[in-house]
Amino acid sequence: MLRRTCLSLVLAGLTLAQAAEKLAGGPLVVNVGADRATVVWIVETQQARLGETPDQLNMLAPLLKTERIIFTGLRPGRTYYYDVLGLDEGRGRFKTPPTGQAAFRFVVFGDTRTRHEVHAKVVQAVAKTEPDFVLHTGDLVADGEAVTQWPVFFSIERDLLRKTVFFPTPGNHERGAGYYYEFFQAEPYYSFDWGAVHVAALNSDYSNAARTEAGRERFWAEQLRWLESDLARAQKADLRFVMMHHPPFTAVKRRQGESPNRVERDLVPVFERYKIHAVFCGHDHNYQHHLKNGVHYIVTGGGGAPLYPADAPLPGITLKAETVENFVQADVRGSKVRFQAFTPEGRLLDSFELGR
Structure with missing residues (x-):
């Protein structure tokens, strides 16, 4: 059961610095209920290249990967703070219903x-x-x-x-x-x-x-x-x-x-x-x-x-x-x-x- 209103989580192996991944979206909070919430973020792992000849692959498209963490044991009507990346851009807050x-x-x-x-x-x-x-x-x-x-x-x-x-x-x-x-x-x-x-x-x-x-x-x-x-x-x-x-x-x-x-x-x-x-x-x-x-x-x-x-x-x-x-x-x-x-x-x- 979570008793504090500040949650700090650094996922080993998933931080941008360690994995050399670029944050492409989020974090955002979805699927919130009185006792649970899902935090999602999207990272760009690498870029795919495409071209009409092998030496001119000049069209780029990002390869995106979705990460998520589900917090449970929350209490209704509370404000929670989170950190999912260990960086400023991975911090946020949300309220439960x-x-x-x-x-x-x-x-x-x-x-x-x-x-x-x-x-x-x-x-x-x-x-x-x-x-x-x-x-x-x-x-x-x-x-x-x-x-x-x-x-x-x-x-x-x-x-x-x-x-x-x-x-x-x-x-x-x-x-x-x-x-x-x-x-x-x-x-x-x-x-x-x-x-x-x-x-x-x-x-x-x-x-x-x-x-x-x-x-x-x-x-x-x-x-x-x-x-x-x-x-x-x-x-x-x-x-x-x-x-x-x-x-x-x-x-x-x-x-x-x-x-x-x-x-x-x-x-x-x-x-x-x-x-x-x-x-x-x-x-x-x-x-x-x-x-x-x-x-x-x-x-x-x-x-x-x-x-x-x-x-x-x-x-x-x-x-x-x-x-x-x-x-x-x-x-x-x-x-x-x-x-x-x-x-x-x-x-x-x-x-x-x-x-x-």
Whole structure:
């Protein structure tokens, strides 16, 4: 049982200095529960070379290796400090989920795949809010199968990731999502509890869920059954949220009717039946807030990707739509939550409260 709030661990044979390895990503904290947490970091072990002739191997690609350590015996609602490399860049901190109705903060944003200077600006603004955890709504990079893009993502997010807990969901740009699942030690869909909050994270990217249509149908059916079971067990949670990449509703004219039909057809009735308070999405590169049959749908896809015009608000559904980079801050107090959407410059876009 760990009794101290400072954990120091130097893994023999795995430090960068000893192994001559370069830190390519992390450290970051994932899969956190009341009594456990996983710290992950990615190292570049060497570079592969490729060329059209043996003496001109001028194309380089890094060989990346994922390392992880699972801490157990933790206590809920505590801050822990870690050191996984024996160097300054390997140190960080995180909080474990509190029990009951303790106050905490989380932040939601997504679509960080391009315009790295904008991505950095959003991340810097998010880091200043000091969230207990972060939800990323997908499209972390432009091509999830391009190994060279991931070190860029981790470099931009490094200072944020080492001081919070990261919960992502895959977008269509993660494609087969092989690197995504390895780096974040994630499942295609999962859920977690944090104080009075329950969050279910879904994979809405039907087209990349499997290689065959039969496989995609099987995946979707299994995910839907899991979601029904998960939300049924979560009915005692004061606040129930869902995170996925594709929004069922959009104020972007050229996007209307584009999202997988099964997202609106299959998932929206489940959200309404189990009285989900809010659904967080990305995919559309702007800020949107919709309300339908008691469920709030928040589109926060302004993390760096080129903006899409929010030019076609849906009558009777859309409460707010603005073409701007953004993130959403959520402050939970007891059984209530206050949402505020901001630009990275600090302009307030939207504010509302949920809960009882």
